[in-house]
Amino acid sequence: MWTNFRHLGLAAAVTGLLAGAAPARAEDITLTYSDWQLAQTVWGRSLQEAFTEFQAENPGIKIRTEPVPLAQRDVRFTTAIRAGRGPDVFALDANPVRQYVAEGWVRDLTSYIAKEGPEYLKDFYPKTLEPVTVGGKTWGIPKNTVAMVMVYNERLYKQAGIAAPPATWEEFREVAAKLTGKDRWAFTLVLAPAGFDLRVSSVFRSFGADFLTPDWKHSAVNTPEMRKAFNYVLDMIASGVVPPGVAQVDANGARRLLANEQIAMAIDSTWTLPEVSDMNPKLDGWNVLKMAPIPVPAGTNPKVRTTLYEKSLFINKNTPHPDAAWKLIKFMTDDKRMRKWFDDNAMLSTRISVNQGYDKIAKADYANLVAGQIAEGDFLPLIPEWPEIQETFRQNLQAAVAGTKTRDQALTDAHTAIEAILARNPSK
Amino acid sequence: MTRTNLGPWIVTYAALAAMAAYNLAPFLWMLTSSFKTDMEVTQIPATILPHSFTADAYVRIFAQEGFLKYFLNSAKVSGATAILSATVGIFAAYGFSRFEFRGRTVLIAAFLASQMLPGVLLVGPYFRLLSTAGLYDTHLGLILAQTSITLPFTVWMLKGYIDTIPVEIEQAAMIDGASRLQCLWYCILPNILPGLVATMVFAFLLAWGDLLWALCLITDPDKQTMTLGITNLVGQFRVLWSDVMAATVIGCTIPACFYLLLQRYLVQGSAGSAVKG
C-alpha cells in the first residue's frame, strides 16, 4: 500500500517537473551526469556500461550523459550552477572542490550518509575524505584516487645499463645522464598548466618542501627545502636531461614523449599503463613500463613525499532529484563498480577494502606500489584560494626557467604574491 | 605592346601567390598532420610529409566521433546567425545612416560599448536569461546569443556601407512615391551587396568559430557544435592530434565553400555612375 502511494506521489511530482520534456513514462526521472571522461573512448565506454546496469536496476531513473572538455569543465559548470541549473550529478578532481563548497554549489550529503549507517564512510581512506569534508559535513563522495609515482621504461634502462630506478635525487643525476642521448632525454617536467599541479608539486614535496605551511595560512616558499628543490629543478633543466621546450610540456605531452620512447621516465600514475600502451602498441607498455616511488634527497625521509589525485562525485545544489542522484552516486562508488574501474581503466579506488582485498589489484605490482604510496602522499592545499596560488607559483617558475627572473627573485616574488593572496581572505 | 602590359600582371600574380603561400602554410601543416598516424604527428624530429599515409583520422571523426552532426549543427547555427544579424542589422544601420534623431549618438555608442565587455562576463547573466525563457540548451538560444554579439559590428559595418550610397537616389525614389522600406529594398540593398556579403560572412564566421557560448549554452551532446566536438578531442590523458587536425581542416573548408558562393557579389555596383548621369 505504501509503495502505491509513493509511486503515485512520485508520478505526480515528476509529471509536473517534466512538463515539456521528451515523451517518457510518467514515473521516469532523468538524471544528467556530467564528466570529462565521458568523451574518452575507454573511460566513456566503461561509464556507459555502468549506467546501463544502473538503469536496469533502477527502472524509474534514466541517465543522460553530458560530456564536457576537461579544460573547460569549470567554465560550463559554474556558469550553469550560478544560474540555477547544471548537471544533477557531476565529477570534479580535487582542485576546485573547496571553491564549489564555499560558493554553495554542491549539496550536503551528510543526511544521506547517515541513513547508510556509521560503517559507510569507514571504508574510505580517511585522507580521501579530506577534500570533500568541510565544517564537519560531507559534500561529495570520493570515487578514485592515486598517488604520483615515477614511471620508467625498463627497456631503456636495461639498454643504458641501469639496474634499478634511482632512490635518491643524487642517483637520479647519474641515471639521467646515462639515459640522455640523441633525440632522447631522461625525464620531463610538466610546466604547462594542464597537469602541473600533480607532477611538479610531488617533486617539491619529495624534497620536504611545500607551497604552504601545514595550516595553509602562510606561504612556505621561502624555506631552505623549497630553495633546494627549486634550484635542483632548474639545474635539471639547464643540464639538458629534459627536452628543450620543457616549459610547454603538459601532462598529455609528457605521456606522448613516454609513448614515443623519447623520454625514459616521467612522473605519472596508474593510468599511464593503459593510455601509453594504447598510444603506441609497439611499446608493449604493460611489460616495459614500471613504477617506483619518487626519489628523495639522500638521507631524508619526508613525511609527505608525493601528491594525491582524486576524482569525486557531487550532487548539484539545484537538482530537483536529490534522492535519485544519491542513488547514482552510491552506485558509482560501490564495491562492484570500484572493481570495474580498476578492470577497465587501471584506476585505484578510494575504498580500502577494494584496494587491499581485490585480488587483481594485489597481483599487479604497479597497483600495489601506488596504493602503498597513498599513505605517503597528500593533497594540494584544500583552500578556495589554491588555484590562484598555484597559478602564481607556476608563472614564477616559468619566469625563472625562461630567465626573465633570477631564481631568488622568482621565489621571493612567489612568496610575496602568495602571502598577498592569503591576506585577502583572512577568515578561515 | 604585350610585353609592357605583362609586367604589372606578373607582379600582381606574384604578390597573390605570396599571399596564398602565407595563408596556406599553417593549413598545409594541418592537412599533412591529418594524414599521419597519431604517433607520427608527435614524432621527434618532426616529419613534414606523412611517412605512413593514412586517412584514419577522417574515418574516425565521422564514424566514431559523430562529427557530421556537429558540422550540421554549426552550419545551422552560423547560417541562422548570419541571416538574422544581417537582417536586423540592416534595418538599424539604415535608421542610423539616413536619419538624425534624438539619442542617435548615445544609442550607437551604446551599441558599440556593449561589445567592449569581454564575453566571459556576459555568458553567466545571459545564461540566466535563457534559462528563464526556457531556451536553455536549444539552438535558438545560441543563435540569439551569437546574433546579439555580432549585431553591433554588423550595424556599424552596414551603416558604413550605406553611408557610401548618395542620398539623392532615395530622394528621387521618394518623390516618385516610394516608402522608406521600398527605398531600402530597391535603392540601398542592390548597391551595398558587397557590404552585405562582408557582413554576413563576418557574422557566419564569428558564430562558426565560437567556443565559449556554445560551451555554456549547449549541454546535449547531440546539439553540440563543431568547436565543442573538437575540444572534446583534447582529453585528460591524451590528445588525438590527427583527429583534431582532420576536424579543423574540414571545419575551415566549409565556411570557405560558403564564401565561395557569396564572393561573386563582391563586385562594383552601379551606384557610383548612376547619380552623376
Added chain:
Amino acid sequence: MRGETTTPYWFVAPAAIMLVVILGFPAVTAILESAGLGGKTGFPDFRAYGRLFTDPQFGATALNTVIFVGVVVTMHVVIGMAIALLLNLEMPGRWLFRVIAILPWTMPDVIGGLIFRFIFDTLSGGVNAVLLRTGLMAQPYDWLGHPHWSLFAVIMAEVWRGYPYVMLILLAGLQAVPRDQYEAAAIDGAGRIRTFVSITLPNLRTVLIIAVVLDIVWETRLFGMIYGMTGGGPGYATQNLSLFVYKNYFQFFETTYASSIAVVLAAVLLAAAMPYLRLTLRRQD
C-alpha cells in the same frame, strides 16, 4: 523628411530591443558585480578597483594588451589593404585567390590557438621542422618559452588569422568607389600611388575608420588564441587583459576583480574610440 519623426525609431527598434534585452541585462549585471554588488553584502565595494593599482600583473598585462593590439591591428590594416587592392582587380582566377584570402579567418577560437601551439612546438612543430630542414637553424628553438619570442609568435598567429576581416571590409568598401573618379584620374595621367592617395583613400575613409575601430575592439577582447597557444605564459609574458579576466573569473573565482578589470578595459576602449566614431557619424554630403 516631414512626418518621419517616428520612422527612424522603427528601423532601429529591433536591433535596439535585442541588444537591450540580450546584452543589456548581462552588461549591467557585470558592471554591478564589479562594484561588489550582487555579492554577499549589499553594499558597493570598490576594493577591487583599488587592487588594480597594486597588482603588478595588471600593469604588465595591460602593457601586453596595448602592444598586442597596436601591432596586430596595424599589420591587419597594412596587409588587409594591400590584399584588398589586389583582389579588387579584374583578373582570371580571382575567385580562387579570394577564397584563399579568407581562409585564415575560418580558424576557430581556442582550437586555432592549440594548433598554433603545436606548430610552434619545439620538438614536433612545423616551424622548427622547416627551419631545421632548410638549414636556417641548427638546434630547435623554444619559441613559446621565451618571453619576447612567445609574444612575437602570438602576434604573428593573430595577424595571420585576423587580417582577412579587415581585408574583407575594405574590399567591400572598394566596390563602392565610383569608377568614373578612377577614369578621371587616369585621364589626368595620375600614377598608381597618386590615385590611391587621392581617390581610393578618401572614398574609403569611413569604412577604414570603422574597420580599424572594430578590429581594435575585437582584438582587445580576444583571448582564445592566446589561451590555446601559451595560456598567458611564460610567466605572464603573453597574458592580455581578456585572458586575465578569464582566469580571474573562471579559475580563481574572483568574480568581482574580474568584473572590475573588464569595466576599466571597456571604459578605456570607449573613451579612445569615441572621437573616431564621431567622425563617422557626421553627416555625409
